[in-house]
Amino acid sequence: MVLCRKEILRRMRELPVDNDGNLVITPLIDDKKNSIFDADSVDLRLGCHFLLPKMLDQPFFSPDRSSSSSLHVPVHVPLGQFLVVPAHQTILGATLEFIKLPSDASGVTQNRPMRVT
Amino acid sequence: MPDGLGALLHDAAVLHRFVDFIEEYCKEQERSQTYIDASGLFFRYVEALASGIKQELTKEITRASRFPKRLEAVRRNMLTLKYFLRLLHELIKPAADAHTLTIPAPLIDLASQQLQRVDGMKNAQIVILLAPEFMYFQRPHSEIKVEARFVASFIPNALFPPKLGFIELPYSQGPNFFTNLAIYHEIGHFVYEELSHSNPRNCHITDVESSTMRCLKRALNKEATKDPESYAFAKKIIESWTQEIFCDLFAIRLVGPAFSFALIEMLGMLGFSKKETIRFSSSHPSSACRFAEHLNMLRTDSWWEAIADIKADQKAILENLAGIPRTSYALYLDDNDLGLHSLVTEFLDIVVPAIRNLVRNITPSPRPAVNRFKKARSNIENCLWCGVVPYATTNPPDPVSIINAAFCFYLTSLPAVIDRFEGTEAARKIETHSLWTKRLEMWTMKSVEDSQIQERLKDVGDKYKNDS
Numbered sequence A: 001m002v003l004c005r006k007e008i009l010r011r012m013r014e015l016p017v018d019n020d021g022n023l024v025i026t027p028l029i030d031d032k033k034n035s036i037f038d039a040d041s042v043d044l045r046l047g048c049h050f051l052l053p054k055m056l057d058q059p060f061f062s063p064d065r066s067s068s069s070s071l072h073v074p075v076h077v078p079l080g081q082f083l084v085v086p087a088h089q090t091i092l093g094a095t096l097e098f099i100k101l102p103s104d105a106s107g108v109t110q111n112r113p114m115r116v117t
Numbered sequence B: 001m002p003d004g005l006g007a008l009l010h011d012a013a014v015l016h017r018f019v020d021f022i023e024e025y026c027k028e029q030e031r032s033q034t035y036i037d038a039s040g041l042f043f044r045y046v047e048a049l050a051s052g053i054k055q056e057l058t059k060e061i062t063r064a065s066r067f068p069k070r071l072e073a074v075r076r077n078m079l080t081l082k083y084f085l086r087l088l089h090e091l092i093k094p095a096a097d098a099h100t101l102t103i104p105a106p107l108i109d110l111a112s113q114q115l116q117r118v119d120g121m122k123n124a125q126i127v128i129l130l131a132p133e134f135m136y137f138q139r140p141h142s143e144i145k146v147e148a149r150f151v152a153s154f155i156p157n158a159l160f161p162p163k164l165g166f167i168e169l170p171y172s173q174g175p176n177f178f179t180n181l182a183i184y185h186e187i188g189h190f191v192y193e194e195l196s197h198s199n200p201r202n203c204h205i206t207d208v209e210s211s212t213m214r215c216l217k218r219a220l221n222k223e224a225t226k227d228p229e230s231y232a233f234a235k236k237i238i239e240s241w242t243q244e245i246f247c248d249l250f251a252i253r254l255v256g257p258a259f260s261f262a263l264i265e266m267l268g269m270l271g272f273s274k275k276e277t278i279r280f281s282s283s284h285p286s287s288a289c290r291f292a293e294h295l296n297m298l299r300t301d302s303w304w305e306a307i308a309d310i311k312a313d314q315k316a317i318l319e320n321l322a323g324i325p326r327t328s329y330a331l332y333l334d335d336n337d338l339g340l341h342s343l344v345t346e347f348l349d350i351v352v353p354a355i356r357n358l359v360r361n362i363t364p365s366p367r368p369a370v371n372r373f374k375k376a377r378s379n380i381e382n383c384l385w386c387g388v389v390p391y392a393t394t395n396p397p398d399p400v401s402i403i404n405a406a407f408c409f410y411l412t413s414l415p416a417v418i419d420r421f422e423g424t425e426a427a428r429k430i431e432t433h434s435l436w437t438k439r440l441e442m443w444t445m446k447s448v449e450d451s452q453i454q455e456r457l458k459d460v461g462d463k464y465k466n467d468s
Helices: A005-013 A065-070 B005-032 B037-066 B068-097 B105-116 B142-152 B179-196 B203-219 B222-226 B228-255 B257-270 B287-300 B313-323 B340-362 B367-385 B399-422 B430-467
Strands: A024-026 A046-053 A072-076 A092-095 A098-100 B125-131 B137-139 B164-170
Touching (some): A098 B430, B005 B068, B037 B068, B037 B125, B068 B125, B068 B142, B105 B179, B105 B228, B105 B430, B125 B179, B137 B179, B164 B179, B179 B228, B179 B257, B203 B340, B228 B287, B228 B340, B228 B399, B257 B287, B257 B313, B257 B399, B287 B313, B287 B340, B367 B399, B399 B430
Parallel strands (some): B125 B164
Antiparallel strands (some): A024 A098, A046 A072, A046 A092, B137 B164
16 A cells, blocks of 8 residues: 555654654655645655765775775765766765654655756 | 076975965865865865965066066065965865865854854854864964965955864864864854954953953962063963853853763863862863853853753763862962962952853853753654654754754663663663764754754745745
């Protein structure tokens, strides 16, 4: 079952934070003209922290703890500035919103492709 | 070629190469990292200065080859530039190290905003430096400003940003949140330095200065008063104590009891003995005296009442230190035969009330912040108890409430949270405590950042409404 807008809002606004069914999305930057709430989804924003892929420090890959941090470079992009992603490259980005999911629900993130011509 | 021009050309080329490197270094740092606004401003100043120096050197050498009499003037200007660049050189690398991934940027942003609301500090900004020393420090900037003004007379395109302060953090504490509240004290030093050189003079600073004179007159014996060296020595001591007390009270006015707790944590890390708690040195008043002033200010501002129910060791330490009778305070100096023993008493009686008055007059009243804290505290603590970034569905909590509530929560409830999420066994592990402290700090920092974002959007919305 997919949670509808009304149920999402009920869980966010009516259930206290320590309730198992409570849903938290913060900061909630919403206005009446461009609501972030759709019929059954919530629009999230990209935050300020990204991980960009980089070449390995060593000439080999070892799937251990140290390699996990040497595969990416952390980057901070302040609000209002931009980050250009090179063609065919994938980067990791954190959402601006902190999310706490209820114990009886899971979340699915889908990207919103925007084509610039 | 005129006599001396060859040597001057050599010197100019060395200087050219040096500033060329500095200019490129700053540009490279700005390209590869993100900085808070003040650091960006500082780098752009250095770049403009470097570019201006290169242009000026070329022009001056051309002029000197035509008019050999100018050689001496060019040499003098180059000496001034070299001295100024040496001052800047010390700041550039630590400023470059302090990019937004290595410092608590939301806290610095908040502190800058609060600083700008202080009387006489409009448009003031702080550049953060990451230093190798394990201490927080404000780099006095008056000399840089004076030199910058002089340099601007022959490099007109490089104007030093007005009201720019430099604050050093220990590099190991860079990403931390709670201990970095100590920067509010350093901001106090910046404010004091600015106010001391303000034109027209701030009347409350003048009061503090005249109370210093009265204090010296009463404390020093006649011989010491007549001896200019002894008098200057005693005056310097009083001025140092004045600044320290001012900075502590200034920090409390801006950020509340969280500053006192942060200072206790910091002193705990440095390690301080029982003897040191009552010891006045030539640079600092005793910890007991400082915390007595903290407590006094917290009580007057109603913060103490707002945190009355908090049972934390740090609060007890603060109360115990503040409770040490002032008759126990002692002045330790290498050379204490100048009749300086009564300096402490006179300082407490005459100068400290003037400092309190100065702080109250230049900072906004903390009462609204205390009331907001009282209202928001249980919600913030509840969020942290559930492992959630503090938030509110209606009115978002303000940053000072978030910081104080989170600090109180950290001091009182961290073990219980670890126990709740990780179990009793894990709660006994140091690594788990360290990790959860980090998490708590990150949630607090995120909440402060969210609050600032919402505030900024509100301002943009209000501006849009007004414009339309």
